Amino acid sequence: MAIVLGPNRYGKAETRLVHVARGPGRHALTDLNVSTSLSGDLAATHLTGDNAGVLATDSQKNTVYAFAREHGVGEPEAFAARLARHFTGALPTITAATVAIEQYGWTRLGPHSFQRDGGHTRTCRVTADGDGVTVVSGVTGLVLLNTTDSEFHGFPRERYTTLPETTDRVLATAVDARWRHLGDDADWAASWAGVRDALVEAFVDTYSYSLQQTLMAMGTRVLKRRPEVAEIRLALPNRHHLLVDLAPFGLDNPNEVFVAADRPYGLIEGTVTRDDVAAAPGQWW
Template sequence: MAIVLGPNRYGKAETRLVRVVRDGDTHALADLNVSVSLAGDLTATHVTGDNSAVLPTDTMKNTVYAFAREHGVGEPEAFGLLLARHFVKTVGHVDTATVTIESYGWRRLGPHSFQRTGDLTRTATVTVHPGGVQVVSGISDLVLLNTTASEFHGFIKDRYTTLAETSDRILATAVNARWRHLGDEADWADSFDGVRDALVSAFVNTYSHSLQQTLLSMGTVVLSQRPEVAEVRLALPNKHHYLVDLAPFGLDNPGQVFQAGDRPYGLIEGTVSRDDAPPATADWYL
C-alpha cells in the first residue's frame, strides 16, 4: 500500500487589522479580520522538512499590515485581490492564494468617534490560481423577522411528529449568504449594498409557505437585480418562536406572546444560480 500526500495548504488565519484614515479632523475606520492561505508545490516541507519553498506565516501577517499602510484598505474584495495577487506573483512555489476577509461595521458618531454596529458581518473571499481569479462576497448574521405572512402546513406526519400545522407564524432567520461574482472587477461597495438590499426586500415581500420558498425567492431577486452575480448560496437557520400557553393564568394568547427559541433549530440551505453562468473555478463554501 502506497501512502501519498493529498491536497494541502497553509497560511496565517485571522490577522486583526484596524486601519484609520486621518483626513484632517474627520477620520475613517476600517476593521478587518484577514486570513491568508497558500497552496502549490509544497511536498518537500511535508516529506523532508525542507522549508526553502515556505513563506513564513508571520510574513503573511506582516504583509497584511504593510499593504494596509502602503495601499490602504478600501473595499474588502479589492484588498483581498491585492494581497492574493501579490502572494502568487512573489512566492515561487505557490500557484494558489486565497484571502478571506471579515469586515466589521462601525457607525459614525462624530469626526473621530464611532460605535460598533454589530448588526451584520460583511465577508469576501478572493482566490487567485492557475485557472483565473474568483471573487465571492458575503454577509453573515443578518437577522430578519416577519411577524406574519408565513405558514407551515401539509408536511409529512409520522408517529414522532408533534408539530402542529399553522397558517400564521413568526418567520425569523439570521441570513448567512455568499455570492460568486462573474468577474473580478466591480463597484464592490455598490454591489454589496445592492445584494444586501435585494435579500432584505425578498424576505419582506415574500408570503412564505416554507423557509425553503423564501430562500429561493431571496436568491432569485438577487440574480434578477444584480447582473454581476453568478450564483448565491444561502444558509437560513429557522429561529423558532413558540406561542406561550397562558391558559393556566386565565389569559388567552391570540398570537401576541412568544418564547424565542435558541436551539435546536431548523437549518435550510440552498444554492440559486444562473443556468448560463460559468462554473466556479475554485471551491467556495458558506
C-alpha cells in the first residue's frame, strides 16, 4: 500500500489590520481581519522538510501590512485581489492563492472620531490561480426579524412531532450570505451595499410560509437587482422566539411576550443561481 500526500495548503490566519487614511482635516478608518492561504507544488516541505519553495507565513503577514502602506486599502475585494495576484507570482511553487477578509464597520462621529458598529460584518474571499480570479463577497451576522407575516403549518406529523402549527409567528434570522461575481472588476462598495439592501428588502416584503421560501425570495431579489452577481449562497438560522405561557399567573399572551431561544435552532441553507451561468471552479462556500 502506497501512502501519498493529498491536497494541501497553508497560510497566515487572521492578520489584524487597521488602516488610517489621513486626508486633510478628515481621516478614513478601515478595520480588517485578513487570512491568506497558498497552494501549489509543496510536496518537498511535507516529505523531506525542504522549505526552499515555501513563502513563510510571517512573510505573508508582512505583505499585508506593506501593501496597505504602499498601495492603500480601499474596498476589501480590490485589496484581496491585489494580494492574491501577488502571492501567485511570489514563488514558482505557488500556483494558487486565496485571500479572505472580514471588514468591521465603524460609524463616523467627527473628522477623526469613530464608534465601532455592533452589527453585521462584511466579508470577501478572492482566489487567484491559472484559471483567473474568482471574487466572492459576503455578509455575516445580519440579524433580521419580522414580528408577523410568517406562518408554518402543513408539515407531516409523526411519532416524535410536538411542534404546533402556527399562522402567526415571529420570524428571525442572522443572515450568512456569500455571492460570487461574474467578473473581477466592479464598483465593490456599490455592489455590496446593493446586495445587502436587496436581502433586507426581500426579507421585509415576503409573507413567509417557511424560512426556505424566504431564502428563495432573498436570493431571487439579489439576482434580479444585481446583474454582476452570478449566484448567492445563504445560510439562515431560525432564531426561534417561543411564546411564554403566562396562564399560571392568570394572564393571557396574545403573541406579545416571547423567550428568545439561542439553541438548538433550525438551519436553512441554499443556493440561488442563474441557469445560464457556469458553476464556480472549485469550492468557494
